Amino acid sequence: AQKVTQAQTEISVVEKEDVTLDCVYETRDTTYYLFWYKQPPSGELVFLIRRNSFDEQNEISGRYSWNFQKSTSSFNFTITASQVVDSAVYFCALSEARAGGTSYGKLTFGQGTILTVHP
Amino acid sequence: DAGVTQSPTHLIKTRGQHVTLRCSPISGHKSVSWYQQVLGQGPQFIFQYYEKEERGRGNFPDRFSARQFPNYSSELNVNALLLGDSALYLCASSPLRQTLGDTQYFGPGTRLTVL
Numbered sequence: 001a002q003k004v005t006q007a008q009t010e011i012s013v014v015e016k017e018d019v020t021l022d023c024v025y026e027t028r029d030t031t032y033y034l035f036w037y038k039q040p041p042s043g044e045l046v047f048l049i050r051r052n053s054f055d056e057q058n059e060i061s062g063r064y065s066w067n068f069q070k071s072t073s074s075f076n077f078t079i080t081a082s083q084v085v086d087s088a089v090y091f092c093a094l095s096e097a098r099a100g101g102t103s104y105g106k107l108t109f110g111q112g113t114i115l116t117v118h119p
Numbered sequence: 120d121a122g123v124t125q126s127p128t129h130l131i132k133t134r135g136q137h138v139t140l141r142c143s144p145i146s147g148h149k150s151v152s153w154y155q156q157v158l159g160q161g162p163q164f165i166f167q168y169y170e171k172e173e174r175g176r177g178n179f180p181d182r183f184s185a186r187q188f189p190n191y192s193s194e195l196n197v198n199a200l201l202l203g204d205s206a207l208y209l210c211a212s213s214p215l216r217q218t219l220g221d222t223q224y225f226g227p228g229t230r231l232t233v234l
Contacts, residue, residue: 004161033220043207045162045225052220091161095220105152105213105221106175109161 002027004094006110013082014118021077021113023092029053033095034068034075035107040088051075082117089114121146123212123226131232132200140195140229144212150174151193152223153185154209162209168193197231205233 003026013019025034036048049059051068059066063080079086089112096106124143132138144151150169154162167175168187182198191212197204207230211223 035222037225042227043230044227045209045211047222047224050220050222093161105150105167105223106164106177107152107154107162107211107223108164111159111161 002029002094002096002108004092004108004110006090006092006113008113009111010114010116012116012118015084016081017117018078018080019082019115019117021079021090021092021115023075023077023110025073025075025092025094027073027094029096035093035095036066036075036077037091037093037109038088039091039112045091048077079115082115084117084119087115087117123210123224125208125210125226125229127229128227129230129232131234133234134200134202136200136233137196137198138200138231140197140208140210140231141192142195142210142212142226143192144210145214145224148212148214148224149191150213150221151187151191152211152213153193153195154211154225155179156207156209156228158206165195200233202233205231207231 005024032053034051037045039045056068065078067076091112092110093107126141152167153165156162164177166185171187185195187193207228209228210226213221213223
């Protein structure tokens, strides 16, 4: 079964600090996709990044960076120089592979990490 | 382009009632998925539809049903509501056919409260 664990329930930082959100996943599939979503207080999940299991290159997008390590089944997310607008709940998710011969895009989410950035 | 839209925004029902939630996908997206998010938890997969057919179903009772229309919009129906059905119901659309790893884009959700 697929499982995603975000061990950090809540993180609180002061503006301009760097912060890393941890994500550990479990899957028996050799082909899978990992995602990060941001959920601000409004409730809508905002897509941040998608990474496939064959691409272990780290990625940087502005103040955001992601570290994918297949050996430890981790896909961690770092925000550099955090800002108050980064305050939100962040979810890591895993895309399920084939089920009974038919693949479908079910996402398995972690419990989420509440990030609060104080001015 | 407009994103995923959902209606209504909020809904209050009493136990035993029935509810219908609606979702319109991003233009050009043919796949719609539904998720339930209970307060303090991550979203849980309920259904995925593509081309009006159910392509995936999560671990939810038969009280939950859905359908997709020719214009790719979708409805989620929940019968015999229980207090535990109170949650944020999220709809997501994706552009490609049930492809592994297809990015899903979420709507703002419908907040359902069951009293």
